[in-house]
Amino acid sequence: MDTCADWRELNRAMWDAKTPAHLRSPIYDVDGFKAGRLSLRSREIIDLGDVSGKDLVHLQCHIGLDTLSWARLGARVTGLDFSEPAVQAATALARDIGVEARFVMSDVYDAPAALNGSTYDIVYTGVGALCWLPDMSRWAGVVRDLLRPKGQLYLFEFHPVIWMLESSSTTELEIRYSYFTPHEGHREAGAVDYADASTPASAESTVQWNHPIGEVVTALTNAGLRIDSLHELDREVLRRWEMMEPAEDGLFRMPSIKPSLPLMYVLRAHRPA
Ligand SMILES: C[S@@+](CC[C@H](N)C(=O)[O-])C[C@H]1O[C@@H](n2cnc3c(N)ncnc32)[C@H](O)[C@@H]1O
Numbered sequence: 642m643d644t645c646a647d648w649r650e651l652n653r654a655m656w657d658a659k660t661p662a663h664l665r666s667p668i669y670d671v672d673g674f675k676a677g678r679l680s681l682r683s684r685e686i687i688d689l690g691d692v693s694g695k696d697l698v699h700l701q702c703h704i705g706l707d708t709l710s711w712a713r714l715g716a717r718v719t720g721l722d723f724s725e726p727a728v729q730a731a732t733a734l735a736r737d738i739g740v741e742a743r744f745v746m747s748d749v750y751d752a753p754a755a756l757n758g759s760t761y762d763i764v765y766t767g768v769g770a771l772c773w774l775p776d777m778s779r780w781a782g783v784v785r786d787l788l789r790p791k792g793q794l795y796l797f798e799f800h801p802v803i804w805m806l807e808s809s810s811t812t813e814l815e816i817r818y819s820y821f822t823p824h825e826g827h828r829e830a831g832a833v834d835y836a837d838a839s840t841p842a843s844a845e846s847t848v849q850w851n852h853p854i855g856e857v858v859t860a861l862t863n864a865g866l867r868i869d870s871l872h873e874l875d876r877e878v879l880r881r882w883e884m885m886e887p888a889e890d891g892l893f894r895m896p897s898i899k900p901s902l903p904l905m906y907v908l909r910a911h912r913p914a
Pocket residue numbers: 652656701702703704705706707721722723724727747748749750766767768769770773774
């Protein structure tokens with residue numbers, strides 16, 4: 642259900658425009674990646690274990706670093722994203738590093754058709770993906786359709802609590818936004834880019850949805866998937882607020898003098914045989 646007709650065009654225009662800056666951003670560190678770095682977090686690599694020979698599709702793959710990291714670990718990978726510059730950059734990167742991968746330009750909701758009905762051992766979706774999608778039920782149906790029987794979903798995502806908070810000073814957080822997003826989404830102009838703070842904030846609007854964990858879990862179970870585990874993490878990939886401290890696994894967490902917060906979550910599910 643499209644709750645606000647222009648969400649797709651607004652968001653795609655923003656992602657198309659961001660791609661060149663992300664290719665230069667230290668957050669993505671494309672040069673380090675070309676030199677052999679894996680962009681995945683240690684937790685993801687340990688959780689999924691040996692992926693060699695497995696067919697993996699990465700939804701909302703952006704410039705393909707995580708997709709190509711799974712390929713470097715032995716998976717046969719397909720990345721899918723609706724941004725043409727991002728898909729072009731991912732395809733060029735695969736060629737540059739000599740890794741076999743397929744990148745397809747498509748909206749997530751059209752993925753089964755865009756991938757010609759192919760099915761996969763693993764559907765992977767990572768950091769900062771779900772907030773761009775209006776409808777979790779439809780997304781969960783796509784995940785189910787892309788999975789083979791016994792195939793698994795691995796979701797590594799920001800915790801919805803994170804989007805409620807903003808830091809008003811170097812030491813304090815305040816609750817700025819609702820946990821629940823209205824159907825039509827949260828429309829925002831002037832957001833600063835997480836990967837390129839030097840670029841002036843865009844005047845264009847984007848439309849996002851904060852999906853509560855209960856909504857994601859219910860959508861997946863209603864689509865026929867079985868939830869295997871749901872772990873909430875006290876750490877995340879970005880140093881979002883100045884007060885955060887590096888954790889031993891390369892992620893960032895709240896300082897020990899502050900209450901801990903759920904900052905990311907890892908959800909694993911499978912399609913029954
Ligand atoms: C934050 S990025 C994902 C980043 C990725 N996890 C990474 O770390 O590189 C979000 C991506 O979702 C894509 N995207 C947003 N809405 C989409 C949609 N409806 N269909 C397909 N891709 C979409 C954007 O083009 C963008 O590349």
